[in-house]
Amino acid sequence: MYAYRLVKLARKSLLSFDHGDRRTPSDFSRAADGFIWLTRFYYLFVVYSIALSGSSALQFQNASRGPPTHPQWPITLLSELTGTGWLAHVTTISIVSVAVAALAMVFPRVLIWRLGVFLYLFLFVTLQNSYGSLGHGNHVILYVSFALLFLPPIDKTERRSGRMPRKNVMACIAVLWFTQSLILITYTLSGFWKIWRSNLDILTSDGMVRTLLDRATEDTVNIPPLLPFFAQQEYLAQFMLIVTVYVQFFALLAVFRPHLHRPFGIALIFFHLGSGWLMNISFSRNVLMVGLFIALSPMAPVRFSLSGLVQSLPLIGIPFRARARRRPHA
Amino acid sequence: MFKSRYHMIIYLMPLFLVFYIAMTPLNPFIDKNQEIHPFYSWALFAEPRSWHVTENALVVYSIDGVPPEAGAQYLIPNTDIRDLKALGTVVRACVRNPDCDSVVEEILNPIVKRLVGGDNAEFIIVKAGIDLRDVQKNIRELADGTAMIFEFYQPNKVIGCWSTSEGRVSLIDLCE
Numbered sequence: 001m002y003a004y005r006l007v008k009l010a011r012k013s014l015l016s017f018d019h020g021d022r023r024t025p026s027d028f029s030r031a032a033d034g035f036i037w038l039t040r041f042y043y044l045f046v047v048y049s050i051a052l053s054g055s056s057a058l059q060f061q062n063a064s065r066g067p068p069t070h071p072q073w074p075i076t077l078l079s080e081l082t083g084t085g086w087l088a089h090v091t092t093i094s095i096v097s098v099a100v101a102a103l104a105m106v107f108p109r110v111l112i113w114r115l116g117v118f119l120y121l122f123l124f125v126t127l128q129n130s131y132g133s134l135g136h137g138n139h140v141i142l143y144v145s146f147a148l149l150f151l152p153p154i155d156k157t158e159r160r161s162g163r164m165p166r167k168n169v170m171a172c173i174a175v176l177w178f179t180q181s182l183i184l185i186t187y188t189l190s191g192f193w194k195i196w197r198s199n200l201d202i203l204t205s206d207g208m209v210r211t212l213l214d215r216a217t218e219d220t221v222n223i224p225p226l227l228p229f230f231a232q233q234e235y236l237a238q239f240m241l242i243v244t245v246y247v248q249f250f251a252l253l254a255v256f257r258p259h260l261h262r263p264f265g266i267a268l269i270f271f272h273l274g275s276g277w278l279m280n281i282s283f284s285r286n287v288l289m290v291g292l293f294i295a296l297s298p299m300a301p302v303r304f305s306l307s308g309l310v311q312s313l314p315l316i317g318i319p320f321r322a323r324a325r326r327r328p329h330a
Numbered sequence: 331m332f333k334s335r336y337h338m339i340i341y342l343m344p345l346f347l348v349f350y351i352a353m354t355p356l357n358p359f360i361d362k363n364q365e366i367h368p369f370y371s372w373a374l375f376a377e378p379r380s381w382h383v384t385e386n387a388l389v390v391y392s393i394d395g396v397p398p399e400a401g402a403q404y405l406i407p408n409t410d411i412r413d414l415k416a417l418g419t420v421v422r423a424c425v426r427n428p429d430c431d432s433v434v435e436e437i438l439n440p441i442v443k444r445l446v447g448g449d450n451a452e453f454i455i456v457k458a459g460i461d462l463r464d465v466q467k468n469i470r471e472l473a474d475g476t477a478m479i480f481e482f483y484q485p486n487k488v489i490g491c492w493s494t495s496e497g498r499v500s501l502i503d504l505c506e
Contacts, residue, residue, distance in 0.1 A: 125368060133416045133419060136374075142368060150339050177339075187372075189351070190374055193376035213379075215375070217383065
């Protein structure tokens with residue numbers, strides 16, 4: 001009980017800025033329904049990604065290279081339990097998983113289908129990272145599948161009335177927060193490390209250009225389209241880095257500030273597009289996850305409010321919030 | 331235990347986030363570039379770069395006894411970045427323990443065989459210095475293909491020399 005009060009206190013005082021945005025039960029119901037629709041699109045995307053052909057498909061491409069050379073712990077555990085014979089059946093596993101993900105799309109409230117998708121993605125990401133090099137383009141889609149495991153089932157009351165009861169509505173909202181938290185914590189950690197390890201490099205004029213050029217020496221097959229321009233614009237590149245670090249570092253706070261959902265979601269999508277055009281780093285699945293669950297967040301205000309956005313901004317919004325508090329309520 | 335599923339998630343969410351964050355500092359204890367799967371630290375491009383950097387490279391010495399064409403010696407980094415990451419894993423293993431033939435055989439031999447073909451390819455792993463100011467000046471030439479990145483490489487250390495069929499070999503004096 002004490003922990004719950006602590007969480008409530010933290011949410012009210014530190015994390016929340018929603019004094020002007022009290023929500024009615026019907027708002028929460030709409031948001032819960034909207035979230036269930038977003039999960040359907042998520043599973044539709046999983047179906048599409050597994051069924052894709054080519055190197056970007058969510059299939060076990062690396063399995064053709066033989067047994068993993070640097071197995072991650074789940075692969076080691078699986079190999080000890082069942083041997084490596086399953087590697088010969090990865091195509092069958094993928095085909096079955098397309099069907100399971102399709103069922104999760106149609107019946108997102110049935111745990112068994114969501115669990116199937118989670119296990120498939122976990123196995124896929126693990127195997128792809130068990131050959132000596134690590135990639136992180138599929139971690140977030142895996143995290144989302146984990147959060148979605150907690151969706152409430154359809155109970156008798158709901159089946160009879162066709163309307164989600166209050167307890168399920170709130171459970172859906174909590175799963176939405178969990179999903180958003182798992183997506184955004186990856187950005188907050190990324191921003192944190194950029195500050196922690198930067199040795200004030202972030203405050204120099206050429207830190208970003210050095211990073212871009214160093215990256216270009218690693219991936220020389222294709223020089224990114226915007227790199228030749230930005231490599232000569234040190235101040236502009238550095239400004240972009242500072243904005244990126246700001247949005248990344250405070251990304252997790254956005255979960256509790258609905259006015260930031262859409263702006264931060266869009267900013268993070270542009271961050272990924274920029275990474276692609278400047279560094280050849282494609283986090284296309286992250287773009288979709290951010291787009292679905294942050295930019296299209298069902299908890300975001302229906303109407304865009306500039307004052308709500310500015311007051312919700314971490315650090316920058318403090319004086320605006322203070323000013324708004326001093327103003328008498330109409 | 332919990333009043334409702336909502337309360338369960340509200341408790342679980344901060345606990346899980348704290349657990350996630352607690353797991354990430356453990357990653358460097360395994361290996362700087364490894365992770366306790368799937369708890370990645372997301373320390374991407376966090377280290378400040380200086381204008382002088384050092385890169386790993388895999389130079390092909392011969393394919394079935396024939397030297398490769400000029401410009402094709404630098405196999406890695408002129409391929410997919412995942413190959414460069416795999417090379418980084420091998421170099422770290424070799425720096426930790428020079429007796430790293432098995433790691434080279436497991437990780438690099440399949441990549442070299444896939445990329446150059448032939449029955450036997452001999453290759454050298456080197457570390458090379460790069461002045462990023464040179465890269466900055468020539469970025470447009472790099473983009474249009476009139477310059478290649480290895481032209482800016484200044485090899486300064488040989489990690490070792492190997493053959494895909496014979497294991498460690500002595501190709502040049504510095505191989506030993």
